[in-house]
Amino acid sequence: MATLKDIAELAGVSTATVSRVLNLDETFSVTAETRRRIFEIAQMLQYGETPRQAERKLQMALIVLYSGADALEDPHYLNLEKHVTRAAKDERIKLTRYTASEWIERSGAIRCDGILVEGSAGRFERKLRKSLEHRNVPAVLLDFCCADPSYDCVYSDDDRTAKLAFDHLRACGYERIGFIGGGKRLPAGQGTDGAQEETWQDRRTEAFRKLLQRHGLYREEWFCCGEGSVYGAGCRLAEELLACETRPEAVFVMNDSMALGACRTFDKAGLAIPDDIAVVGCNDIPSVRYLSPPLTTVSLRPETLSGMAVRLLRDRILRREEYGGVHVVVPGELIVRGSTAYRRGRQSSRK
Secondary structure: OOOHHHHHHHHOOOHHHHHHHHOOOOOOOOOHHHHHHHHHHHHHOOOOOOHHHHHOOEEEEEEEOOOHHHHHHOOHHHHHHHHHHHHHHHOOEEEEEEEHHHHHHHHHHOOOOEEEEEOOHHHOOHHHHHHHHHHOOOEEEEOOOOOOOOOEEEEEOHHHHHHHHHHHHHHOOOOOEEEEEOOOOOOOOOOOOOOOOOOOOOHHHHHHHHHHHHOOOOOHHHEEEOOOOOHHHHHHHHHHHHOOOOOOOEEEEOOHHHHHHHHHHHHHOOOOOOOOOEEEEEOOOHHHHHOOOOOEEEEOOHHHHHHHHHHHHHHHHHHOOOOOOOEEEEOOEEEOOOOOOOOOOOOOOOO
16 A cells, blocks of 8 residues: 655655645645646555545535526526536535625635636626635636636537537528527626626627528528526517517527527417427426427536536646636537427428
């Protein structure tokens, strides 16, 4: 069985240094290269946990950039959080959840080894970013990325998500294709903390717009965007789409919560799905498989996103590497259900 002395000899350091590094002594100053070398040698020699390590779990703070109301409107957030909790448990990490305001108010008194931030770029405000910088512990952004190159990020591939939806609709034979979704910019000085905010726009929205334009299928009146990304916004934007002189044969909706609202609006207008209008959503939240017909959607693979984010943060904590900016991009998966159909033989059941 390997000992501290074995590791020290291979690493070219003292046994005391090895002990303090492996026991995650936060007061001990050592270079990132030395720390990394010690952990790599310990792993190579299959060195077991010391008693102190066994009794001390890593502590991770999960900061969520959404409210309870947001989570109820869009279950994607809670689904992702559920998988984060499960992944942390599997890695023997103690996870404590905070809202952004709770973290900003109490961060000085919160003890943690690393921070996971889940939400969206539009809500990653300057005050929170400053708070994270002051803590000087590893941080990973989950489900979004930001312009700051120092952050590690794990997020879905919006370009591939848009292409999966587009290619499926084209393979089904649809040519008149619309879009329902979000996309906004925060003008300078309009952040909720009164500070200057970087502008942003939904990448999935822009990716789908470019695909339509590239194939000569883009029509401005069928590209319905607005603030909000929940059920009510889906209802409202679907009404705008139906107000057009002619309507599309199919529509890609930015997320499943909006798709639920859009489907409800189409049904109230007397349209049959997919006979009169086909619908593709995104996120694969649990409820959409029970719609009538069930919703074709793109799964963003929340279990994979969460697991990768937790493992990346764990790696950062243990190795104490000084560089950041790693981006892990997870491809989505198309799940075909009854809300789309091949055009051959389609017959409208309702006018």
